[in-house]
Amino acid sequence: xxxxxxxxxxxxxxxxxxxxxxxxxxxxxxxxxxxxxxxxxxxxxxxxxxxxxxxxxxxxxxxxxxxxxxxxxxxxxxxxxxxxxxxxxxxxxxxxxxxxxxxxxxxxxxxxxxxxxxxxxxxxxxxxxxxxxxxxxxxxxxxxxxxxxxxxxxxxxxxxxxxxxxxxxxxxxxxxxxxxxxxxxxxxxxxxxxxxxxxxxxxxxxxxxxxxxxxxxxxxxxxxxxxxxxxxxxxxxxxxxxxxxxxxxxxxxxxxxxxxxxxxxxxxxxxxx
Amino acid sequence: xxxxxxxxxxxxxxxxxxxxxxxxxxxxxxxxxxxxxxxxxxxxxxxxxxxxxxxxxxxxxxxxxxxxxxxxxxxxxxxxxxxxxxxxxxxxxxxxxxxxxxxxxxxxxxxxxxxxxxxxxxxxxxxxxxxxxxxxxxxxxxxxxxxxxxxxxxxxxxxxxxxxxxxxxxxxxxxxxxxxxxxxxxxxxxxxxxxxxxxxxxxxxxxxxxxxxxxxxxxxxxxxxxxxxxxxxxxxxxxxxxxxxxxxxxxxxxx
Numbered sequence: 001x002x003x004x005x006x007x008x009x010x011x012x013x014x015x016x017x018x019x020x021x022x023x024x025x026x027x028x029x030x031x032x033x034x035x036x037x038x039x040x041x042x043x044x045x046x047x048x049x050x051x052x053x054x055x056x057x058x059x060x061x062x063x064x065x066x067x068x069x070x071x072x073x074x075x076x077x078x079x080x081x082x083x084x085x086x087x088x089x090x091x092x093x094x095x096x097x098x099x100x101x102x103x104x105x106x107x108x109x110x111x112x113x114x115x116x117x118x119x120x121x122x123x124x125x126x127x128x129x130x131x132x133x134x135x136x137x138x139x140x141x142x143x144x145x146x147x148x149x150x151x152x153x154x155x156x157x158x159x160x161x162x163x164x165x166x167x168x169x170x171x172x173x174x175x176x177x178x179x180x181x182x183x184x185x186x187x188x189x190x191x192x193x194x195x196x197x198x199x200x201x202x203x204x205x206x207x208x209x210x211x212x213x214x215x216x217x218x219x220x221x222x223x224x225x226x227x228x229x230x231x232x233x234x235x236x237x238x239x240x241x242x243x244x245x246x247x248x249x250x251x252x253x254x255x256x257x258x259x260x261x262x263x264x265x266x267x268x269x270x271x272x273x
Numbered sequence: 274x275x276x277x278x279x280x281x282x283x284x285x286x287x288x289x290x291x292x293x294x295x296x297x298x299x300x301x302x303x304x305x306x307x308x309x310x311x312x313x314x315x316x317x318x319x320x321x322x323x324x325x326x327x328x329x330x331x332x333x334x335x336x337x338x339x340x341x342x343x344x345x346x347x348x349x350x351x352x353x354x355x356x357x358x359x360x361x362x363x364x365x366x367x368x369x370x371x372x373x374x375x376x377x378x379x380x381x382x383x384x385x386x387x388x389x390x391x392x393x394x395x396x397x398x399x400x401x402x403x404x405x406x407x408x409x410x411x412x413x414x415x416x417x418x419x420x421x422x423x424x425x426x427x428x429x430x431x432x433x434x435x436x437x438x439x440x441x442x443x444x445x446x447x448x449x450x451x452x453x454x455x456x457x458x459x460x461x462x463x464x465x466x467x468x469x470x471x472x473x474x475x476x477x478x479x480x481x482x483x484x485x486x487x488x489x490x491x492x493x494x495x496x497x498x499x500x501x502x503x504x505x506x507x508x509x510x511x512x513x514x515x516x517x518x519x520x521x522x523x524x525x526x527x528x
Contacts (some may be wrong), residue, residue, distance in 0.1 A: 034364045157372040160364070161356045167331060167349055168374040168417065207361075214363045215397065 006240055015126045018137045019250070022190050023202065025141040026165030027225030028148050029186055030203035031210075031217065032179060039204050041078060046098040046187050046199040048074040050121055051232040053191070058111040064136055068188040074100070075184035079177060101196070122130055124195030124247035125234070133192055140189040144182050149177055156217055171272035194247040206231065209261045219232050227257055282344050283308050284362070284421045284453045285330050290339035292325055301477050303339070309422070312447050314464045314484075317378065317474035318496060323457045324354065325423055326474065330455070333379065350409045350419030350452070354426050364398045366390075376414045384412045384413050388442070403430025407439070415450065424456040428463065433498040436460075440467035461488060500528050 006012050033042050051230050054069020056195045074096075081092055108118065117125075129137075149157070157165040166172040183203075190199050206228040207220060214220035235250030242249075283306045290303040299322040307313055307330075313324045328334040330341060331351060358364060369380050385391040390408045393401055401409070407430060415421055427443065428436040444467040447454050458464045461471065461484070471487040473479045477494035487493050 035359050037359065131291075153372060157374070159362065160358060160369065160372055161353070163333060164353060165350065165374075166355060167335065170374060211361055212365065214365055216365065218367055220363055258431045 003237075006237075011127055012236065012240075014129050014131065015136050015246070016233065016236060018129050018134045019126060019192055019236065020188070021138045021141040022193055022216040023206070023232045024225045025148070025186060025225075025227030026190070026203050027206055027210075027228050028221035029144065029182060031221045031224055031230075032155060032159060033203055034207045034211070035217075036179075038183070040097075042187065042203055043185055043200045044078065044093040044100075045071060045074055045184055046191075046196050047097040048100035048104075049187060049191055049240045049264035050196050051107065052104075052188075053121055053198050054111060058107060064133075064192075065190070067191055068185065071184040071188040072181060074166075075180045076177075079180050081187070093176050109143075118194045120195070121191065122195050124191070124193050124198060124239055125247055128195045128244040129192065137189050139186050139191070144186055147178065147182055151175065152218075154224050155179055192263065194250065195200050197252050198247045201251040201254065202228065202231075205251070205258050205263045209254070209258040213259060213264075231257060282385075283342075284344050284347060284424045284457075285395075287326075287330060288340050288417075290326070290329060290336045290341070292322070292329060292334070292336050293298075294325075296482045298476060300336075303355070303474075303478060305330070305472070307453050307455055309312075309420075309453055310447060310451060311396075311470060312444055312456070313470045313472060314461075314467045314468040315457045315472050315474055316459060316461050316464070317479075317489075318459070323474055327425060327455070328424060328459060330371065339483070343418070348417050348420045350414030350417040350422045351416040351425045352407075352422075352427055354407075356410060358398050360399050365395050366398055366401070367395060369398050369409065370413055370416060373413050373416050380416060380473065381412075384415050387415075388412050392470050404432065404435055407431055411443075415446070419450065419452050419511070422450070422452050422454045424454065426457055427484045428458070440464055444469055 012068075018045070033039055049067055049071050052067050052074070053063060055070065056066025078093070078096065082089060095184075105118065120128075123136040153171055154165075154175055155178070157168070157170055158172060158179075161173050162176075186203075188198050190202065194202055207224040210220045210223035210226050214223055231250055231254035235253040236246060238244065238253060239249035283303075285307045287303060287305040290305070291298075292300040300467055303326060307324070315326065317323050325334065329336050331349065332341070332343070342354055344512055350472075358369075366385075366452065367381055370384075371378060380392070382391065385394055388408050388411060390405060390412065393405055393409065398406070398409070402443065407427060411424070411427065413422070422443075424443065427441050440463055443454060443456065456468075458465070459517070464471070465484045465488070469483045472481040473487055473490070473493050475496055479496060480487055480490040482490070508519075
């Protein structure tokens with residue numbers, strides 16, 4: 001298959017559109033995760049999504065719907081637990097992440113669902129997305145992007161210093177919840193694309209790449225989106241030509257871009273300011 | 274509400290505040306009133322409960338016992354002890370100030386000029402010094418047009434000559450903004466000239482009153498030792514000139 005044939009093939013275009021939609025919103029959302037040091041939180045949420053899928057399969061409910069519901073429930077649970085610091089947060093997150101992943105796999109096995117492809121849930125299968133999946137991804141990404149735009153300044157104030165934001169009259173707990181719900185929704189729809197184990201990478205790596213080259217939060221968010229979209233496009237092409245799994249290839253490309261950016265001159269060193 | 278009401282209603286009044294953390298008593302039986310346009314300084318050793326009291330007054334922490342009344346719709350400007358901005362967040366001073374709920378672009382420059390840090394406007398927040406950061410935090414608190422300004426160790430990270438100037442600046446702000454000021458400090462000798470009233474706190478209120486009274490109070494001397502009084506003497510005669518931020522003696526304004 002030539003490059004041109006590939007670029008005009010339906011499966012490729014669907015995958016590309018879904019991946020780009022996801023990467024565009026993962027840029028700003030992932031920036032918040034990086035700024036607030038929530039990467040472990042995102043990871044835990046992603047791991048626990050597998051349990052949601054397994055329960056969805058057992059109860060024969062719409063898989064997309066059951067992932068979204070379970071991610072939201074887990075996000076609320078984590079937020080609730082986080083406000084009760086009886087265990088150190090990272091310990092708590094680690095326990096939840098690994099136990100829910102394990103429980104998910106066990107439940108999947110018990111469910112007796114005939115041809116469950118575990119690998120697809122762990123690493124994603126972007127090339128098998130259909131138009132319904134793409135509609136979900138675009139719908140959720142657009143909603144998340146809209147919410148981020150509406151709440152941007154307030155979320156930024158919360159991120160800088162929650163206490164200060166609270167004294168200045170912002171509803172800190174509710175804003176925190178908004179961010180957590182947006183992360184949960186994004187993770188839920190990206191499950192099928194990049195899988196449980198790679199979602200956090202897509203959220204974290206592009207903002208980390210953008211950091212050294214940004215002077216404002218908005219600049220970093222937009223640059224992270226562009227880098228994420230570039231990683232999706234290059235990753236898809238590379239996966240096709242080298243016959244490698246798509247999700248991991250995208251993450252590898254994103255990581256290579258991160259490494260390259262580490263050695264690239266920053267904007268401030270170029271402009272000297 | 275007319276002006277005289279405004280001025281007679283306390284900004285904050287705390288009655289019989291008790292607070293303990295994990296079985297350790299931090300505050301007991303604190304009564305505290307802060308009125309319009311007065312500058313009150315909380316002094317006390319480390320761990321005396323100064324920050325906890327302020328957090329209770331702000332409503333950030335609930336007291337175990339006792340009540341806090343704040344004047345309705347009180348506008349508070351709060352300068353925390355520290356704000357640790359993540360190095361992963363690229364942020365200029367101006368953008369930082371604009372994330373404040375009162376942060377309008379046109380109100381930023383005058384306040385930066387008032388605090389003489391306008392040169393920092395487009396600097397990255399993580400690149401400025403500790404003393405500069407304190408002034409940026411003060412600018413942010415002032416942007417609220419506060420009726421009550423609360424400052425937790427405002428002179429932290431400011432060098433010694435800058436500290437005296439910062440305290441003078443703060444007492445000037447009270448007149449300019451017509452606000453009450455509550456600050457925490459552990460260096461009474463520097464705060465002396467800038468404050469109307471000193472409250473000496475060590476889990477309970479040991480003594481309070483005018484700074485000269487408090488510094489001679491037996492409870493205060495017991496807490497801080499007699500050395501501090503010598504420190505006071507050093508400061509009071511060192512008062513015939515002012516330093517600018519760079520530490521140079523400013524012309525004129527001899528006291």
